[in-house]
Amino acid sequence: MGRERHLDPNTGPRAFFGSELRRCRKRIGLSQPQLGERTTCSPDMIGKIERGERPPSPEFVQKCDEIFGLDGHFHRLYQFMLQTPGPAWFTRWLEEIEPQATVLRTWDPLLIPGLLQTEDYARCVFRGAPGITPEEVEERLQIRMRRKALLEREPPPMMWILIDEYVLQRPVADPETMTGQVRYLVEVAQRPHVTVQLVAASCVTGMMSAFMIAQLSDGRPDVVNVESSAEGRITADHEVVAQIWSRYDTIRASAYPEHLSRQMIEEAIPVWERRAGLI
Missing domain, CATH: 1.10.260.40 (lambda repressor-like DNA-binding domains)
Structure with missing residues (x-):
């Protein structure tokens, strides 16, 4: 050191x-x-x-x-x-793309999306990385929590969040942490600029990877962030963006309506509360 x-x-x-x-x-x-x-x-x-x-x-x-x-x-x-474009893909997204987005569309087949994660949930996610040190966990956590300032921006970006329905059941953390995470998801979903929809687990189109689509102001082209286990890819290439848009539209076709999705999320709260011994 x-x-x-x-x-x-x-x-x-x-x-x-x-x-x-x-x-x-x-x-x-x-x-x-x-x-x-x-x-x-x-x-x-x-x-x-x-x-x-x-x-x-x-x-x-x-x-x-x-x-x-x-x-x-x-x-x-x-x-x-x-x-100046840097070598780190996440830096470009964090500092250059996301803060300028007027609309963000996200899909995640495995986890609660980063922008909607609580601190405790995110810490458990980061701890799962092989060989990661406690210091690196906290550094990544600080960056993720800073990203959430986007939700309080005036005006905030419109956000369309698609999440695989099984994410609500996946025990990423202890039951108490999961209870807090699901409660927070309900809270954020009630904001007028945020739409959260659960996607039927039978939808195979989105199983390959998580991704985000950023719509920017001033007529600039859309930018996509496609994640993988090693790193992500950020591009405004028309062909790639069109492919991701097509995938997004196909996944959303398998999504439950917003009101039903919110009901399903609310119903998950007492399930985790019972596991945590809170009721």
Whole structure:
């Protein structure tokens, strides 16, 4: 964790940001743990930012400008980094696509979609990754929870959520956590800009993978995010987007109506409550 290897700042905007962070940190004599205390960011995460392995959060960027007494230096580097395609597919989606979406359509055959996950549920999902450390779990959790600010944005994007009906029964976490997750799903489904529909388990069209479709403003083309076990693919390629739209429409044809889906979700709450010993 304490190793600091040389990083060529010319390899890309993220590497340049990391090298500048390291330079400024050392200039005022701060260690990574000390900077972590001032930014509420783990030393391990700071190391990854300095090595160009992870993108910084907007909050971290703002805090760095304050700590180092710089007039928006890191903010400008951050904006440049966002405008330049990076190697990490999830960074592009998180920082460039999702915040600009006016409509988001999602399909998930295995889990509650990330934007609708509670903190406890998401933590259990991340813990399932082979070889993951507790620190990495918490880092991923922080990123996922920050994404949820999208639900409170004004105006919020319209969201059309399709979930396999068996997801409500899958014991991803302990019964108490599952109870909280299903309750939260009911709460979010009641928001006027969110539509949640369960899809009949007999629908085989969507078994291949989860995906998201983002509709952007100003006439820009739709962008899709198709997930796999190793990584995701983000593209606005017309042919790929058309294929995903076709798959989405086919899956939605097997979805239960919104009112029936909400009733099915509500009926799942006492099932998990009984397993948790709450009733």
